[in-house]
Amino acid sequence: GAVVSQHPSWVICKSGTSVKIECRSLDFQATTMFWYRQFPKQSLMLMATSNEGSKATYEQGVEKDKFLINHASLTLSTLTVTSAHPEDSSFYICSARLGAGELFFGEGSRLTVL
Amino acid sequence: GEDVEQSLFLSVREGDSSVINCTYTDSSSTYLYWYKQEPGAGLQLLTYIFSNMDMKQDQRLTVLLNKKDKHLSLRIADTQTGDSAIYFCADRGSQGNLIFGKGTKLSVKP
Numbered sequence: 001g002a003v004v005s006q007h008p009s010w011v012i013c014k015s016g017t018s019v020k021i022e023c024r025s026l027d028f029q030a031t032t033m034f035w036y037r038q039f040p041k042q043s044l045m046l047m048a049t050s051n052e053g054s055k056a057t058y059e060q061g062v063e064k065d066k067f068l069i070n071h072a073s074l075t076l077s078t079l080t081v082t083s084a085h086p087e088d089s090s091f092y093i094c095s096a097r098l099g100a101g102e103l104f105f106g107e108g109s110r111l112t113v114l
Numbered sequence: 115g116e117d118v119e120q121s122l123f124l125s126v127r128e129g130d131s132s133v134i135n136c137t138y139t140d141s142s143s144t145y146l147y148w149y150k151q152e153p154g155a156g157l158q159l160l161t162y163i164f165s166n167m168d169m170k171q172d173q174r175l176t177v178l179l180n181k182k183d184k185h186l187s188l189r190i191a192d193t194q195t196g197d198s199a200i201y202f203c204a205d206r207g208s209q210g211n212l213i214f215g216k217g218t219k220l221s222v223k224p
Contacts, residue, residue, distance in 0.1 A: 006156070034211045043202065043216040044157075093156055095212070103212055105149075107156035 003027055004096045006106030013084055014114055020080045021109045023094030029074035030096035034103070035067075038091040047092075050077045084113040116140040120203050120215035127223050132190040134218045136203030139184065146179065147204040147212065148188045157202065160188070190220075198222045 003026040013019050023033055031052050036044040048069050049057045056069035066088075068080040077096075081088050093108040120136040138146065147162040163170045163177045163186070170177045176189040190197055200219050204212040 043214045044212075046211050046213075049211060102159075102162075105157040105159070110154070 004030075004094065004104045004106040006092075006094055006109050008109060009107060010110050010112075012112045012114065015085050016083055018080055018082045019084055019111060020078055021092055021094075021111070023077045023079070023096065023106050025075045025096040025098075025104070028096075028098050030077075030098065031074060032097045033071060033077040034095045034097075035069060035077070035079050036093045036095070038093060038108075044093060047079075081111065084111070086113045089113045116205060116207055116213050118203055118205050118213050118215040120218050122216060123219050123221070125221045125223065126193050128193060128195055130193055132188075132193045132197070132220055132222075134188045134190075134201050134203075134220065136186040136188075136215055137184055138186065138203070138205045138213075140205055140207070140213075141184070143205050145206045146177075146186050147206075148175075148177065148186075149202040149204060149214075151200045151202060151217070153199075160201075193220075193222050195222045195224060 005024045007022045033050040035047045037047050038044045046059050047062045050069045050071040052071045052074050058064045071077040089112050091108050091110050095103045095105045097103050117139045126132045144165050148160045149157040150160050151157050161172050163179050174191045178187045200217040202217045203215040207213045
């Protein structure tokens with residue numbers, strides 16, 4: 001099946017620094033990728049929809065200047081958490097859509113901000 | 115807006131069947147999904163069902179869909195300790211994304 005890879009799997013950073021998380025579709029082209037955030041013991045909340053070559057669409061309550069999303073190619077979307085703070089610590093998961101069909105998820109990236 | 119609800123916990127004994135239930139609100143749903151998440155890991159697609167189906171069976175997994183009641187269930191036969199995880203029900207939203215329930219934590223006791 002289609003594979004979506006996220007990198008890094010784990011990242012620890014100091015408060016105030018920025019962290020970039022990559023999401024790659026390894027064997028298919030994804031015109032649309034979705035970024036989710038999962039708090040401990042909670043469900044996944046959609047943060048934004050990333051469309052190749054255009055600006056991301058953010059969900060209500062998600063700060064676009066805080067969570068920068070770039071979808072520069074059909075196989076790569078990046079999420080940059082700018083000036084990270086401890087409350088940004090979370091599990092971030094991306095998914096990529098194969099055409100108009102199934103969504104495939106990455107393994108997730110756990111961010112810990114000290 | 116679109117919403118997906120599911121019970122938070124389920125505990126069964128090894129060898130028994132597990133049934134995880136889910137309700138959704140979007141009447142235009144075309145696909146409904148079940149995902150498994152093990153601790154610290156991403157999501158693994160277990161199975162999905164198209165909205166014009168009532169049932170789908172895949173080895174130990176049986177999905178039942180009652181479209182009239184907007185009720186979806188996942189039955190795991192002969193539940194094993196390796197099945198312990200959080201199971202998410204998801205509905206395909208109008209934007210093409212997935213809308214997840216809060217997840218049901220399945221605990222399997224030996």
